[in-house]
Amino acid sequence: MALSALFFFQDVANDIREHIITDTAYSFGSALHLFFEILATIGLTLGLIEILTYIKALQKSDEKHELQLKHLTEDFDALVHKRFDNWDLTAAEKDIALFMLRGLSNIEIADLRKVAVGTVRVQSHRILQKAGASSRTDLMSMFMEEFMDVGSDFSSEQLVSET
Secondary structure, three states: OHHHHHHHHHHHHHHHHHHHHHOOOOOHHHHHHHHHHHHHHHHHHHHHHHHHHHHHHHHHHHHHHHHHHHHHHHHHHHHHHHHHHHOOOOHHHHHHHHHHHOOOOHHHHHHHHOOOHHHHHHHHHHHHHHHOOOOHHHHHHHHHHHHHHHHHHHHHHHHHHHO
16 A cells, blocks of 8 residues: 555656646646546555554554453462462362363373372362362352453453543
């Protein structure tokens, strides 16, 4: 678009310069042609300005959303650790609970922690008991609800601070 605008601008400048140098009057057709080239140059330039303005607005929006996501992540991480502390999870149970929240199976957790699958199964059961959850899905949904609450609280705070 910028090249097209530059081309039309150069063409308009050359046409005007040529008519000035040769000291000739514009015919109706030449004047009409020049008029449309000027309109095309203006249109392309305005379009380019609009696109650049839109890109800048998108960049600002992206930065804002990245900041919100960073705050939500920090808030969610703090929430998870607070819940784990409230449930009196051991360090090992906290590790396993995080793996459970990430959707890993008992076998995958056992492989990562280099322990027996039975050990992970027992610790997973204890985690669910301490959390008051009946299943892994129930455990995940507890945090999902909290995450949504954290997100809505943050959005409300943002709206208040922005107005």
